[in-house]
Amino acid sequence: MWRGNAWPATLLITGMVVYGLFVSLSMTTWEDYSRLFRDPVFLESIGISLYVAVSSTVLSVLIGAWLAGFFAKQTGWTAQVLAVPLFLPHLGAAYLAILYLSDLPVIGPHEVNQFSIILTYLYKEIPFVFFYLLPVYRRLDHRYEELGLMLGLSRLKRFWHGKGVFLLFPVLEAAFIVFAFTLFAYEVPALLGVTYPKLIGVYTFDLYTQGDLSRQPEAFAISVLLTGILFLLLVIFTRTIRPLTERISKGRVE
Amino acid sequence: MKRRAITAVIGLLVLVPLLGLIPSTWTWNPRLLETLTTTVSMIAVLTLLNHLIGYVTGKAIAFRAGRLIRYMELLISLPLFLPVLLLSFGLYLTWIRLGLADQFIGVLLVLLLPTLPYTIRMYTNAFQALGEQMMEQMVLIEPSRLKRFLFLTGPMMRSAIQSVTLLVTVIALSQYALVTLIGGGVVQMIALEAFPLYSGNSLVAAKEATIWLLVLPFLIYFVQLILLEGWVQVVRRLLDGRYDSARQ
Numbered sequence: 001m002w003r004g005n006a007w008p009a010t011l012l013i014t015g016m017v018v019y020g021l022f023v024s025l026s027m028t029t030w031e032d033y034s035r036l037f038r039d040p041v042f043l044e045s046i047g048i049s050l051y052v053a054v055s056s057t058v059l060s061v062l063i064g065a066w067l068a069g070f071f072a073k074q075t076g077w078t079a080q081v082l083a084v085p086l087f088l089p090h091l092g093a094a095y096l097a098i099l100y101l102s103d104l105p106v107i108g109p110h111e112v113n114q115f116s117i118i119l120t121y122l123y124k125e126i127p128f129v130f131f132y133l134l135p136v137y138r139r140l141d142h143r144y145e146e147l148g149l150m151l152g153l154s155r156l157k158r159f160w161h162g163k164g165v166f167l168l169f170p171v172l173e174a175a176f177i178v179f180a181f182t183l184f185a186y187e188v189p190a191l192l193g194v195t196y197p198k199l200i201g202v203y204t205f206d207l208y209t210q211g212d213l214s215r216q217p218e219a220f221a222i223s224v225l226l227t228g229i230l231f232l233l234l235v236i237f238t239r240t241i242r243p244l245t246e247r248i249s250k251g252r253v254e
Numbered sequence: 255m256k257r258r259a260i261t262a263v264i265g266l267l268v269l270v271p272l273l274g275l276i277p278s279t280w281t282w283n284p285r286l287l288e289t290l291t292t293t294v295s296m297i298a299v300l301t302l303l304n305h306l307i308g309y310v311t312g313k314a315i316a317f318r319a320g321r322l323i324r325y326m327e328l329l330i331s332l333p334l335f336l337p338v339l340l341l342s343f344g345l346y347l348t349w350i351r352l353g354l355a356d357q358f359i360g361v362l363l364v365l366l367l368p369t370l371p372y373t374i375r376m377y378t379n380a381f382q383a384l385g386e387q388m389m390e391q392m393v394l395i396e397p398s399r400l401k402r403f404l405f406l407t408g409p410m411m412r413s414a415i416q417s418v419t420l421l422v423t424v425i426a427l428s429q430y431a432l433v434t435l436i437g438g439g440v441v442q443m444i445a446l447e448a449f450p451l452y453s454g455n456s457l458v459a460a461k462e463a464t465i466w467l468l469v470l471p472f473l474i475y476f477v478q479l480i481l482l483e484g485w486v487q488v489v490r491r492l493l494d495g496r497y498d499s500a501r502q
Contacts, residue, residue, distance in 0.1 A: 002399070004316070004381075005310050009308075009310075009374060010311075010329050013371070014330075016367055017341060017367075020348070024343055067260075076261065084268055088272075089471070091445055092468055095463075095464040096271045098452060123268075123271075177335065180336065186339055187445075190430075190431075204340060223340035231335075
């Protein structure tokens with residue numbers, strides 16, 4: 001049996017990622033980075049972006065995972081209904097927010113609390129998390145928990161050994177994907193966000209495209225800095241969580 | 255009872271907002287229509303590439319063992335965890351040098367970044383669900399590679415094929431910033447026309463754009479559904495009893 005070939009995809013993706021990063025790096029000097037850390041607009045933008053990304057991620061993962069667990073056995077109509085937002089691009093979801101939330105006082109678009117952005121993300125990301133985790137929940141073997149019951153383990157330990165070990169990595173992975181997406185997205189915050197402080201994706205993109213050329217190195221510096229930080233987080237994440245769950249779940253027949 | 259209540263709440267929250275998209279009057283915005291050719295051909299080529307690369311790579315990740323393939327898997331997922339838009343700043347300069355900027359193929363290559371990792375994941379899952387034993391069984395049944403794909407592997411991976419096309423379509427349709435940057439306004443995808451409409455004053459025009467954004471994925475999904483259904487029907491007819499040793 002031919003076992004496939006991962007080289008073309010690896011070279012293509014890694015090539016583009018590494019080369020994009022390399023070019024950005026070559027366009028910046030140390031001065032650009034130190035200027036970034038002294039730039040209050042940038043720091044404020046990071047703060048507000050983190051607020052939006054963290055709250056969207058936590059809410060969509062909690063709700064999506066809970067729904068996936070609840071409907072794992074039989075989905076019925078719920079799966080069909082939850083699939084509908086998957087057909088709607090993020091731009092379309094942003095339009096729905098403009099259409100319905102515009103006249104509302106607190107949660108409307110262009111409010112400092114950014115509730116409309118978070119709600120738009122929830123509309124799109126809860127179904128994503130749901131479908132990401134549904135197969136994981138379906139593969140769970142209930143006999144582990146029964147074994148735990150027989151051995152007289154506490155409720156918490158039973159959950160951890162029966163479900164937690166198998167869920168931890170996929171749940172965190174889904175969270176990471178949603179987090180990275182909501183942190184750097186352009187379209188939704190550009191349409192629904194306030195003009196100051198802008199979310200980081202909008203801020204950087206505008207720096208790169210609209211501002212005069214003298215501010216482009218700043219955009220490149222942000223690109224390098226944030227990609228680097230996220231890459232570091234990813235390495236820490238895979239290094240620590242994967243071995244932990246793999247060690248415990250090893251020997252399990254898929 | 256609780257189950258039903260939750261389903262009702264989800265249905266309400268998900269479907270009711272879509273009611274606002276039902277058109278009261280319909281106009282054909284010529285600017286949107288002009289972008290359709292580029293949009294649809296971009297999606298078609300992008301989807302095809304995704305299927306091709308995704309199939310080959312997903313199979314490798316599912317059925318190869320060892321440290322190397324695990325590292326490759328991680329490298330392939332990088333665009334899921336990294337800011338693709340920010341990385342494209344650097345890529346844009348390179349594309350200018352290579353003559354790919356403001357070109358169809360340049361945008362196509364960059365659009366592979368946010369789509370391909372998902373595609374590969376879905377194909378990997380599909381191959382893992384099929385399982386190695388099943389794959390080897392199929393080699394015994396049908397030695398010809400092409401026939402094996404047409405009769406067995408393809409139809410069995412139908413749901414993965416469907417989801418990949420849907421996801422690629424939706425992600426590609428939503429990219430405004432990436433297409434503006436790399437395409438330089440020359441490569442006109444529908445998002446480029448829709449986006450300014452949303453920040454403008456005309457809700458009617460914005461609504462029409464949104465309907466296109468929702469209808470296109472549905473349309474592509476259903477065309478594909480019919481094609482796949484036809485495929486399965488043809489396979490059923492062709493295979494009718496041929497491998498059934500009990501009937502001889």
